[in-house]
Amino acid sequence: MSDAAVKKKGRLKFRLSTVVITAYLLFLLIPIYWLIIMSFKSNSEILGAFTLFPDNFTLKNYQTILTDASWYMGYVNSFIYVSLNTVISLTVALPAAYAFSRYRFFGDNHLFFWLLTNRMAPPAVFALPFFQLYSSVSLFDTHIAVALAHCLFNVPLAVWILEGFMRGVPREIDETAFIDGYGFTRFFTKIFIPMIAPGIGVTAFFCFMFSWVELLLSRTLTSVDAKPITAIMTRTVSASGLDWGVLAAAGVLTIIPGAIVIYFVRNHIAKGFALGRV
Amino acid sequence: MSLRLEGVSKITNGETHIYPTDIELHKGTMNVLLGPTSAGKTSLMRLMAGLDKPDTGKIYWEDQDVTKHRVQDRDIAMVYQQFVNYPSMTVYDNIASPLKLQKKSAAEVDAKVQEMADLLQLTSILDRKPAEISGGQQQRCAMARALAKDVGLVLMDEPLANLDYKLREELRVEIPRLFEASGSIFVYATTEPEETLLLGGNTATLWEGRITQFGNAMDVYRGPVDETTARVYSDPPMNFISVAKEGAVIRFPDGQSTKLRDDLVNLPDADYQIGFRAHHLETGDNMDGVIEFDANLIVTELTGSDTFVHVDTMNERWIGLVPGLQDFAVGQNLKVGLNPANAFYFGKDGKLVAAPSHDPGKPGE
Numbered sequence: 001m002s003d004a005a006v007k008k009k010g011r012l013k014f015r016l017s018t019v020v021i022t023a024y025l026l027f028l029l030i031p032i033y034w035l036i037i038m039s040f041k042s043n044s045e046i047l048g049a050f051t052l053f054p055d056n057f058t059l060k061n062y063q064t065i066l067t068d069a070s071w072y073m074g075y076v077n078s079f080i081y082v083s084l085n086t087v088i089s090l091t092v093a094l095p096a097a098y099a100f101s102r103y104r105f106f107g108d109n110h111l112f113f114w115l116l117t118n119r120m121a122p123p124a125v126f127a128l129p130f131f132q133l134y135s136s137v138s139l140f141d142t143h144i145a146v147a148l149a150h151c152l153f154n155v156p157l158a159v160w161i162l163e164g165f166m167r168g169v170p171r172e173i174d175e176t177a178f179i180d181g182y183g184f185t186r187f188f189t190k191i192f193i194p195m196i197a198p199g200i201g202v203t204a205f206f207c208f209m210f211s212w213v214e215l216l217l218s219r220t221l222t223s224v225d226a227k228p229i230t231a232i233m234t235r236t237v238s239a240s241g242l243d244w245g246v247l248a249a250a251g252v253l254t255i256i257p258g259a260i261v262i263y264f265v266r267n268h269i270a271k272g273f274a275l276g277r278v
Numbered sequence: 279m280s281l282r283l284e285g286v287s288k289i290t291n292g293e294t295h296i297y298p299t300d301i302e303l304h305k306g307t308m309n310v311l312l313g314p315t316s317a318g319k320t321s322l323m324r325l326m327a328g329l330d331k332p333d334t335g336k337i338y339w340e341d342q343d344v345t346k347h348r349v350q351d352r353d354i355a356m357v358y359q360q361f362v363n364y365p366s367m368t369v370y371d372n373i374a375s376p377l378k379l380q381k382k383s384a385a386e387v388d389a390k391v392q393e394m395a396d397l398l399q400l401t402s403i404l405d406r407k408p409a410e411i412s413g414g415q416q417q418r419c420a421m422a423r424a425l426a427k428d429v430g431l432v433l434m435d436e437p438l439a440n441l442d443y444k445l446r447e448e449l450r451v452e453i454p455r456l457f458e459a460s461g462s463i464f465v466y467a468t469t470e471p472e473e474t475l476l477l478g479g480n481t482a483t484l485w486e487g488r489i490t491q492f493g494n495a496m497d498v499y500r501g502p503v504d505e506t507t508a509r510v511y512s513d514p515p516m517n518f519i520s521v522a523k524e525g526a527v528i529r530f531p532d533g534q535s536t537k538l539r540d541d542l543v544n545l546p547d548a549d550y551q552i553g554f555r556a557h558h559l560e561t562g563d564n565m566d567g568v569i570e571f572d573a574n575l576i577v578t579e580l581t582g583s584d585t586f587v588h589v590d591t592m593n594e595r596w597i598g599l600v601p602g603l604q605d606f607a608v609g610q611n612l613k614v615g616l617n618p619a620n621a622f623y624f625g626k627d628g629k630l631v632a633a634p635s636h637d638p639g640k641p642g643e
Contacts, residue, residue, distance in 0.1 A: 172362045175329050178349040179356050180423070181379035194366035 038248035061249035074229035084147035086207040093158035101166040115156035150211045165199025202272030279305035286335035295321040308479025311467040317484040319467035355424035359436040361416035363408035370404040394422040414445035505628040517596040531592040551624040559598030560615035568615035
C-alpha cells in the first residue's frame with residue numbers, strides 16, 4: 001500500500017469510529033439535554049413550541065424548588081436516608097465481607113450466594129411486609145425506616161463487592177500484622193481499611209446510587225416527614241395540570257448528586273461493576 | 279530460649295500435612311527446613327508461629343506451653359516468600375509499626391528504625407511506600423520489620439524464592455549476618471540444598487510431612503540417615519542403583535562387579551542401594567578407580583560453566599554434573615563412571631548402612 005492509501009484508510013477508520021461514538025453519545029445525551037433545556041423554559045414554551053434552546057431563558061423553576069419547602073425538603077429527606085443507608089450498609093458489610101473472604105465456615109458458599117439472590121426479588125414484594133411492620137412499630141414515615149428497608153438489597157451488594165476487593169489482599173498481610181502485635185480492631189482500621197479504600201468508595205457509591213434512585217419502597221414507607229424527592233416528583237400535579245418546568249428542574253437536581261459521587265470513584269467503578277472480581 | 283515441639287501434627291481437610299513431630303530449637307541457632315514443595319515446611323512454620331493450631335501435641339517456648347497462645351502474644355517474627363509490607367505506610371512506618379505497638383518511646387523507635395535501615399541498606403528509601411521500591415528492597419523492608427522487634431524466634435519462609443538470581447545471591451549473604459546480629463532462633467525454609475549448606479547451622483530435612491533428619495548441616499549432608507533424606511539433600515536428586523553384595527565384591531545389574539570397601543566386607547550378603555551425588559558421576563577419559571557403565575544420553579542442560587547430563591543406564595535415570603560446556607549429542611552412547619568410594623550404601627529398608635569412606639567417623643550418624 002502506498003503512503004496515501006495507508007493515510008486514507010486510517011482517516012476512514014478514524015471517521016467511522018468518530019461517527020459511531022458521536023451517535024452513541026448523542027442518543028445517550030438527548031434525554032438529558034432535553035431535561036436540562038426544559039428546566040430553563042416556561043411551561044407555555046414547553047407545551048407551545050418545539051425549540052432546541054429556551055427562547056425565554058428562566059431560572060424561575062429552580063427558584064421554586066429551592067425556596068419551596070415541600071420541594072427542597074424532598075432532597076433533604078432523600079439525602080438523610082441515603083446517607084444513613086450507606087453508613088449502615090458499609091458498617092454491616094465490612095466485617096461480613098471480611099469473614100467471607102478470610103474464613104471457611106459451615107455453609108459459607110451457600111450463604112454467600114443466598115445474599116446475592118436477595119437482590120433478585122423485586123422490591124414490590126417487600127413493600128407490603130415492610131409497610132405493615134414499620135407501621136406497627138411506629139417507624140412509618142421516618143428516615144431510618146427507608147434506610148433500613150434499603151439495606152435489604154444494599155447490604156448483600158456491599159458484601160459482594162467488598163469481598164471481591166478483600167480477596168485481593170493477601171492473607172499474609174493479616175498474619176504479619178497479628179505477628180507484629182496488632183489486635184484485630186486496630187489492624188482492621190489502620191491497615192486493612194486503607195488497603196481496600198477504593199473498594200469501600202465504590203461500594204459506598206453503589207449503595208448511594210441504588211438507595212437514591214429507588215422509588216417504590218421509599219414512597220410506600222413515607223408520607224410527609226421523610227418523603228423523598230423521587231416520590232415528590234412523581235406526585236406533583238397541581239390544579240393547573242403538570243408543572244413541566246419545575247419537574248424538569250427537579251430532575252436536573254436529582255441527577256447532580258450521582259454525577260458528583262461518580263466523579264470520585266471513576267477509576268474504580270469498573271471493578272465495582274464486576275463485584276470486585278477483576 | 280528454646281522452642282520445643284512435642285508430637286505436633288496438623289491435619290487439614292482429612293489430609294495429614296504434618297505427622298507427629300518432635301523437634302527442639304535452641305537459642306542462637308540457625309535452623310534450616312529443607313524439603314521440596316509441599317513437604318510441609320510452611321505448615322510446620324505456621325505451627326511454630328502459632329498461626330495454625332496443631333491437631334495434636336504441644337509447643338513449648340522456654341518450657342512454657344504456648345500451644346494455645348494468640349499470635350500477638352508470641353515472641354515471634356515472620357518473613358514470607360511474598361513481600362509482605364503494609365502498602366499504606368512508608369518504609370519507615372513499616373519498620374516502626376511493631377515497635378510502636380510495643381509502646382516504645384519515639385526516640386527508641388527512631389533509633390531502632392535507623393539501625394535496621396542501616397543494616398539492610400534502606401536508609402535512602404525510608405520515606406517511600408512499598409509499591410515504589412524494587413522487589414529486593416521490599417523484602418529487605420519486610421526483614422527489617424521482622425528483625426526490629428528483637429524477638430526470640432524469627433521465621434523465614436523461603437524469603438528469597440521470589441527474587442531474581444542476582445538479588446537472591448546478594449541477600450543470601452546478608453542473612454547469616456542478620457542472624458549473628460539478632461541472637462534469636464532463626465528458622466529458615468528453603469527448597470535448595472545449596473542454600474542450606476551456605477547458611478550452615480542445623481538442617482531439618484522434610485519429606486511428605488515428616489522430619490526425616492535433624493542435625494548439623496554438614497553432618498546431615500555427609501551422613502543422611504536414609505534414602506529420602508539423601509534425595510532431599512541433593513540437587514539434582516541423588517542417583518541410585520541397586521547392587522548385590524557377594525562376599526567382598528558388589529555386583530551391578532549389568533554384570534560388572536567391583537571390590538567392596540574393606541570396612542564393609544563384614545556386612546551381611548544382601549541387595550543394597552547405592553546412592554551418589556551428581557558431581558560424582560564421571561565422564562571422559564581419565565577415570566581411575568572407577569567402574570564404567572554404558573549409558574544412553576537423554577538430555578543435556580548447559581549452565582554457565584558446567585553441563586548436566588541425564589543418562590539412562592541399567593534401567594535407572596542418572597543425572598551427572600560434568601565440568602565445562604560439553605558438546606554431547608542427545609541419544610549418543612556415553613561412558614559414565616562411578617567411584618565406589620563416593621557411594622552411600624542403603625539397606626533394603628532405605629536406611630543408611632555406610633556413608634562414603636572419605637568422610638571418616640560418620641557412618642550413618
